[in-house]
Amino acid sequence: FTYAEEDKSMRPAVNNVSYTVYEGEWVAIVGHNGSGKSTLARLMNGLLFPQTGKVRVFGEPLDEQSLWDTRSQMGMVFQNPDNQFVGATVQDDVAFALENNGVPFEEMVERVKRSLLKVKMSDFMNSEPHHLSGGQKQRVAIAGAIALQPKILLLDEATSMLDPQGRDEVLSTVQQLRAETDLTVISITHDLEEALLADRVIMMNQGNKYAEGKPEEIFQRGQELVDLGLDLPFAMNVSRLLKKQGVTLVAEHMSEEELV
Ligand code: ADP
Known part of the structure; x- marks a missing residue:
């Protein structure tokens, strides 16, 4: 779908997208x-x-x-x-x-x-x-x-x-x-x-x-999502930034809820 079809310089707002949503999902x-x-x-x-x-x-x-x-x-x-x-x-x-x-x-x-x-x-x-x-x-x-x-x-x-x-x-x-x-x-x-x-x-x-x-x-x-301009959930962000400094915050026994 392109907003102004006659304007060939416009990139399609939605291009070649295919997906199915199933009942109850x-x-x-x-x-x-x-x-x-x-x-x-x-x-x-x-x-x-x-x-x-x-x-x-x-x-x-x-x-x-x-x-x-x-x-x-x-x-x-x-x-x-x-x-x-x-x-x-x-x-x-x-x-x-x-x-x-x-x-x-x-x-x-x-x-x-x-x-x-x-x-x-x-x-x-x-x-x-x-x-x-x-x-x-x-x-x-x-x-x-x-x-x-x-x-x-x-x-x-x-x-x-x-x-x-x-x-x-x-x-x-x-x-x-x-x-x-x-x-x-x-x-x-x-x-x-x-x-x-x-x-x-x-x-x-x-x-x-x-x-x-x-x-x-x-x-x-992870990082790919950040590069695409998406904000990571808070807990993931903290954990990711600390990881860069060599600190692993999320221990195996610790849930994300406990972390938050
Ligand atoms: P999102 O919802 O992810 O922010 P949109 O579907 O609103 O994205 O926009 C997709 C693209 O279509 C963008 O490049 C946007 O500038 C363009 N666009 C959206 N609405 C219009 C409109 N009414 N007329 C022309 N271009 C539009």
């Missing part, structure tokens, strides 16, 4: 700024269509015809928690898309309740969204997405504007949702710590797929 797409992650997200939900190649969702080519069906199966949570609210209260906000989709009133009330319970935001049902913390806002955004009962949850840099506590809240919400349901999660992130939680990592660089594998396989690349 959590796949993290990582890469530094400009590596093509958001373009991939837009290609996956049909905000953009590739000039060559195909996107298949649930095995079917994503095109103008299948677009709305696909979107209804794909919940999206975006980067900026403040840009996602339409309702005056938390419950109105979660109900908004359901109302638009013609879900009957009683079912709507039930789904709003259930979704807020799942993200542990039931106590804030009547709160005004702008009074919430960043992490709470994103949890409400997740509730809004899962209320539609999608098969896929697509998180596009959903934690990148949050403080560490907010980020942990959102990530543990996603982990808990996955433990309770067969939700497929695709998270687009430049945060390698977030990627550690995924089942599989796809690494982008300059519009190409640079690597793909389990988090531990990707993390073994």
Whole structure:
């Protein structure tokens, strides 16, 4: 996919990238700024269509015809928690898309309740969204997405504007949702710590797929990740810098959690 197709001098934002996400998996797409992650997200939900190649969702080519069906199966949570609210209260906000989709009133009330319970935001049902913390806002955004009962949850840099506590809240919400349901999660992130939680990592660089594998396989690349402009998780960074000075910090019996 190239943004201005007529401009031949432009390099494709996404080039020759091929991957599959399996049902029930959590796949993290990582890469530094400009590596093509958001373009991939837009290609996956049909905000953009590739000039060559195909996107298949649930095995079917994503095109103008299948677009709305696909979107209804794909919940999206975006980067900026403040840009996602339409309702005056938390419950109105979660109900908004359901109302638009013609879900009957009683079912709507039930789904709003259930979704807020799942993200542990039931106590804030009547709160005004702008009074919430960043992490709470994103949890409400997740509730809004899962209320539609999608098969896929697509998180596009959903934690990148949050403080560490907010980020942990959102990530543990996603982990808990996955433990309770067969939700497929695709998270687009430049945060390698977030990627550690995924089942599989796809690494982008300059519009190409640079690597793909389990988090531990990707993390073994150490310095290579730094060279690609990615920030290593804190504990890895400390350990790596000390290693340069001949100090091995992580003893075999010591877990990364203990180290942190
Ligand atoms: P990432 O999400 O990894 O930061 P993007 O997908 O946003 O990467 O960007 C990939 C490339 O496409 C970059 O070179 C970027 O400048 C370019 N790009 C992104 N959005 C647009 C746009 N709307 N118009 C033109 N070029 C764009």
